[in-house]
Amino acid sequence: MKIEEAIENLYKVFSKYTTSDMHYCDCGCIDENDVKKLASKKLRELEEDDFSSYHGSALYTWGDIEHYKHFLPRILEVHNEKNGKGLIGLFEITSKLEYAEWENWDSNEIKAIKDFIFADWNSFINKQHSEIGTDDIEYYSFFFKPEDLLSIWDLTINENSLKNFVAFFYYNGTEIINKGLKIKDKIYNKEFMNLLNQPELLDKLEIEFFKADEINKDYAEKISIVTQMIEQEKTVGNNVYKK
Structure with a gap:
């Protein structure tokens, strides 16, 4: 709806x-x-x-x-x-x-x-310009399971969705990588990893980086850092998401 x-x-x-x-x-x-x-x-x-x-x-x-x-x-x-x-x-x-x-x-x-x-x-x-934090996911989880919320976050559907995720992961990614995505005393590692494994995500980030690099250096730097974090998670075999 x-x-x-x-x-x-x-x-x-x-x-x-x-x-x-x-x-x-x-x-x-x-x-x-x-x-x-x-x-x-x-x-x-x-x-x-x-x-x-x-x-x-x-x-x-x-x-x-x-x-x-x-x-x-x-x-x-x-x-x-x-x-x-x-x-x-x-x-x-x-x-x-x-x-x-x-x-x-x-x-x-x-x-x-x-x-x-x-x-x-x-x-x-x-x-545009949504400021999404882990607390927001927790508030929406009052009504729905976190996995249901995360499952509809399509990072490749439009620029806003991708930009919102870049900001979200830039500010929360380190804690999520180290401790997992914790919502109401439960860790949602697998569900969050599904976000990072969305098809063509890295390609979309690369395109977004080159576009931003010409007009918004600060955003381009955030994209670069987020991309590196995602690539690292995809390469490290014993990361937190696979526990």
Whole structure:
């Protein structure tokens, strides 16, 4: 499912929920201006600044589950728009969903969320200038097995995907090589090695290097280092991935 499709499906599935009888703590812990901002626009026009305070207090001192479900499609949509750089990250969203016991929700609601998250991950790894870290893989693993996430990271499908991987491996490769890709107390060596073994990856990196060498020396140097690291892993027979 494409990300646009997944977002529209969220709005459709959760459309029955409203802000009717929405309450909030009146002891002063919630700013009246934040209450006004949340109610100032239609759902699909809300920006992160409009609901960031609400999200922190939702279900605790501001509204119930049905109210959170009302806002959830827009919260997830903005998360995708921010491409991992917003105030409300996937960690905050998963924490809230866990507190709300989302796995006990209606099956169509659970499916709509998971369809979105999978499409969001696919969008994340293929968008321009995504800053992907091992913690991101861990957050997405709240919904899917790491091997399923890694299996759709096609490094040869477009330039963005390859560039995002170069940055990811440049900053995390040494630790992964030395300790393995650790997600939730489990090591995913074989699954990560499958990324490095994708057909024509080294050829693509070589082409990318010569293109970057003329316009972006810093990026070209990162490609060179990543290429060397990959080549070393492919040649060393007793590396960590084969344990």
